[in-house]
Amino acid sequence: MTQGVTKSGSRLERLLDAGTFTVTAELGPPKGTDLEVVRNKMGLLCGACDAINVTDNQTAIVRLSSVAVSALLCREGLEPVMQMTCRDRNRLAIQSDIFGAVTLGVRNLLCLTGDHQRFGNHPTAKNVFDLDSIQLIRMVRRLRDERVTEGGDGVEGEVPVFIGGAANPFGDPFEMRVIRLAKKVAAGADFIQTQCIFDMPRFKEWMRRVVGQGLHEKVHILAGVMPLKSAGAARYINNNVAGISVPDAIIKRMSGAGRGQKARDEGMRLCAETIQEVREIEGVHGVHIMAVEWEEAIRPIVEMVGLLPRPE
């Protein structure tokens, strides 16, 4: 995290290194080729955040590729964080796609293992998982800093990318969660986006251990938040998404807020409160807002917490 010289030329990197509390959001590509969907979401996110994650067949559902949508964002002057998973590609395809993305202007890469195909719309598919997320991070760092491929050949040209990883402080075993982060940092991660925080005491305990090991000085941590649309959504996440628990107090608060727009308003307020709370935690350098198929919520939430306008 040296100020002044960036590894990638990415705005996200520049802002984080300058100590700005950054905001990233998420854009899920359409289940096909309808670019209107992408343009609508781009309109909702433009100016509301510093960079936009473009998901890569998230939850193993086939969508427009993250490379193509990231390139489109670049063309429109927005900054993508291109997500890349290990589920669908081996080490050859991953490197090739990263080269392609870089030539199309992508400068931020989020390296993920990827959701198992069992959860998606092609559960009978053969998966790849030739690499895991930590091996992917290491491979990209070597492409960028040593200009060598995983196989050892030299890379023609530069691979200037700001390297991200994910962290789930809520998965088990808890003791492994800081170890995983430390390994990602050792492998070359520059920034981390966490899983959605609902269980604040556990997140704080994880951050306490992260800071205790000095990892917050080696990597930028963006706290993941998710606005809830309804009490039903809260319950669904609690019951169906392994590795995330939504405390009863939050479900009760969402239930008490009523239905429809009232519930959505409460979900946005709750999300804003979470952002305010994580801003106070040592080592948290930004937030990553995951409003799945609810990109309309992002600008009002960022406004509520006084983080608008976003810096250049």
Added chain:
Amino acid sequence: MIVAERKPLAEILSNVRGAGKVLVVGCNTCVAVCMAGGEKEVAITATQLRLALRKEGLEPQITERSVERQCEREFVAELGEAIAAHDVVLSMACGVGVQTLVEEFPDAIVYPGLNTTFMGRPEERGVWSERCIGCGNCVLDKFGGICPITRCAKGLLNGPCGGSANGRCEVDPENTPCAWQLIYDRLARIGQLDRLMDLEPPKDWSTSRHGGPRKMVRKDMVL
């Protein structure tokens, strides 16, 4: 051992229907132990075939045989006459046994009676689970004797994914423990938690099936 399960009767019928003489051949090794293709299962399958085909108005001759190990030439040699005297052979062995019959009796028509599932062990009566994918480069020394390549749904080598909850794997929580929870607990128990900090590089898959079909030649053994 190699674990297998019987194919659905309808699928077996679709292959053997129309044959006048069917030889059902069991194997008394792995698939007998996992109760899929031993003598007893051969008898059950033969009876089911007779009843089902009789219902269709067919009266095929169905013969039952079993050999000690269907994957070895020496043990299947005794089947020569019986195979020659039948129209089709239904092998109740693993896929290796089926292919051994095909290779040793090139004129025979051999159908599989089992689905070969995995290399594993019985956990309790009637329950088997996978332990080894035969990657050709054993890593059990690094993970406290628990194989993440086999037992983690994503084959992760550097720790659990975000879907590990309460010791279970998100892909099938009811039936599958999180391999990394097992590894963590095991390394804690034997005082090797420091191994978890090792950055495991990408695996060399060339020794596994990904390097193509495998063959082992022991020069010291070759005659």
